[in-house]
Amino acid sequence: MTQIAQERATPLPRKAAVQAERLSWMLGITAILGFLYLPIAVLVTFSFNTSRSLTWPMSGLTLDWYKKLASNDQLIDAFFNSVYVATSATSLTLIIGVPAAIALDRIDFPGKGLFRKLILLPIALPGIITGISMLILFRAIGFNLSLEAVIVGHATALLAVVVTQVYARLQRLPPSLAEASADLGASGLQTFFWVTLPNIRTAVIGSGMLAFTLSFDEIPVTFFLTGRDNTLPMYIWSTMRRGLTPEINAIGSLIVLMSAILIFLSVMLLRDKTKPKK
Amino acid sequence: MSAPLSVRLKRAAVLSPPLLWTFVFMFIPYAILFVYSFWVQKYPTFQPAFQFGNYLQIATDPQYLRVLLRTLKIALFVSLGSALIAYPYAYFLVFKVRRPGFRLALYMAVVAPLWVSYLLRAYTWKIILGTTGILNSFLMSIGVLSEPSSVFLYNQTAMIITLIYVFIPFMVMPIYAVLEKIPKSLIEASSDLGVGRFRTFLMVTLPLSIPGIVAGFTMTFTLTFGDFIAPILVGGPDGLMIANVIASQFGAALNWPLGSALALVMLMIVLTIITISDRFERLGQGKFA
């Protein structure tokens, strides 16, 4: 009785307090989202600016900068170099990384602790260290700095990404699945392709896509290992150092668009439909 | 009794590619880096030696110490700033948003920029904060400023803002993961015991989320610590960080031995931070058991 009476006595101030709290949350979250997306909006908006200078207010709308991109051979070369590097590095890192994750999960061998530490190191280590240590190696063995050197560098740096994700998935996979497969007469290879791989598929695809994006975007390692050929980020980097133009914004906008498509695809793909309910 | 030969052969087939790769492309390069750090520079090349001159130079030459301290300071500010923004955001997602779809959308909103080029995300701040940049021209057009101000770009604040912007997803992700795992019953139990909401946060939620904060802190700290792009883009002369100094030793200065020693110092600092944070995270484990 008294409790009901109390609640009746104070409905208005409580409601106001709740609303004030809600409002402040909304404002705060909106501010954070603004902080995250206004810069990207600025990047995209100014790619349509008629004037060469990036100042407010915009001088007018144009698609000229995009047209200029289409005839920029250096840019197009850099783009295809990046596709080449990212595709190769991703394939390599998956070929090495998936067995590495399986080894960490299933096999005991001497030096496993050191192997685990080494292979996971690049995820925490600044890229510059991977970059310079590989630079030193390639110089020592006389391997020319080139896109191929960059590929090896990326594959090494991104190994940790693939290994952690695939390993985490393997850990969630009950060991009894592989045992059941062997029990039912399957060979090691049959078990891998028919049981293990289908169950870690999403982790392999997901980490592969992540590795591709990171490789496509990579600077610190590329910076030290590339030869005459530029990757896309290195090309943008050198353009930026020469001066700021809406042309860079146009490249940026296209990259934002590509990223958005990739994000959408990955969300669609990685939606784990076969989640076992426990 | 050891495994049959066929099993051992299969194991070797699985093991050898990754083992070989890590040995050749990770172990050996780090080892050479280590060896080089004791060599001497003899312009235009360098010679094998075993001496601690490079380390001595780093320890005694005030310019290296200054850069090192500055890098640590900036990394600290970036991590702190990210945590201050990321924590309320993650908290809001986990405890205030009811619809799972909306929660996922807001989560993706923070994580998605990771897929957009790092370089471009740093670059946008350069065009926003620049002397002739968008912020300046905007403030002039609305009459706040009468002439462009250079206070925005080429200083450490600009760098900190840019780096927070670039690395904040790495702070949101672990904090969100930890908050999400806190059983709601714990918070209900606390309020059931008559503890107010703010004290419940201080005494239950916050302590339980420390492992996530530590993980985020470690990520943003080490990422900032090794960054050499932002200083060049928005940092200005007093914004150079340790990675820039290393890069220049392998570039223009052509002093690989000194660069290697600096890289090893950086490596040691990063490893120390990771080890400490590992301890912290392990302390937090088993709390939800």
Added chain:
Amino acid sequence: MTTIIETKNLTKKYGDVTGVDDISLSVEEGEFVTLLGPSGCGKSTLLRMLGGFEEPTQGRIMLAGCDVTDVPPSKRAVNMVFQDYALFPHLSAGKNVGYGLRVSGMAKREVIAKSREALALVGLEDRFDAAPHMLSGGQRQRVALARAIVRRPRVLLLDEPLSALDANLREQMQIELKHLHTKVGLTFILVTHDQTEALTMSDRVIVMRNGKIVQSGSPQDLYENPRTGYVAGFIGNTNLFRSRVETEAGKSVITCFGQPLAAPEKSASLSGHDALFGFRPEKAALVSNTEQPRQNTLRGTLADVLYHGKSARLVVDLGPERFVVDVPISDVSGVSGLPQVGDPVALNIEPHNIMVLEDEVTG
């Protein structure tokens, strides 16, 4: 009857810890054998060695007369039902069942026909296309069974197959498993820590402890004649007490917490020695307390009454220890015919109902 599977001095050590300690046992073709014991007794390790998932540290395993100790699981004519079922989450129920046939290179059509047949055997013919996560716990259990028997193994190994099911379903599955065993005529070796499960289903129960076999026998044999106090306590309830056997004028007497009882015949040889004795709760009878002191009677105070429907379990306080006694509840007087908590009660135990038990060999 022929021996289908046999172990010789089978031992498994993990570093200094011995999981399975020098076990030699043989199983007849068509037998339903249960390995019973608490967790950590080595029963699962023993089963996993039979399946080929663990390598023995010592000893041999013979399957149908052939040494299979070093044969990998994929080449052993033995199949396993895993504790977590281990159904492949990416394959339908039917494809799970057909998996073992597919890998052996059987034609697709034949695989489908045989998997349907196997699913029908466990009553799931209409769930062929269901994904494992769409199935209930009991259905998953059946798919796992069908998958294991479709290959017609010489021996079917079942690792705690019912532990993940709830109580009602478990009871039902016990019956079904027993029927399935009769129907397919395979040799079943089941591991469990649940004594009811062991008693209801098996032809033979092997009680294990600390990596060793404590006793092996038919369920009835184990219940009636447990060899040790451990077996007596693990299978059913037993009131245990320790006593010296005193013989005076040709009559052997033992004392249960200070009260004399006539010693069972079996203990005659133990005269002058200490021994472990016990009796089952249903083997004692409640007698009127007012009667004159008589032989074979224990007196105590009723501490609690647990109502079980047709019977009641009485907890009797004997001073240092409490014993339990099961008494039938008569249709006429019901619970009211029982003494009240706090009343003095007397229990009659006939000497032939007292079991003489061996002491535990520790280690």
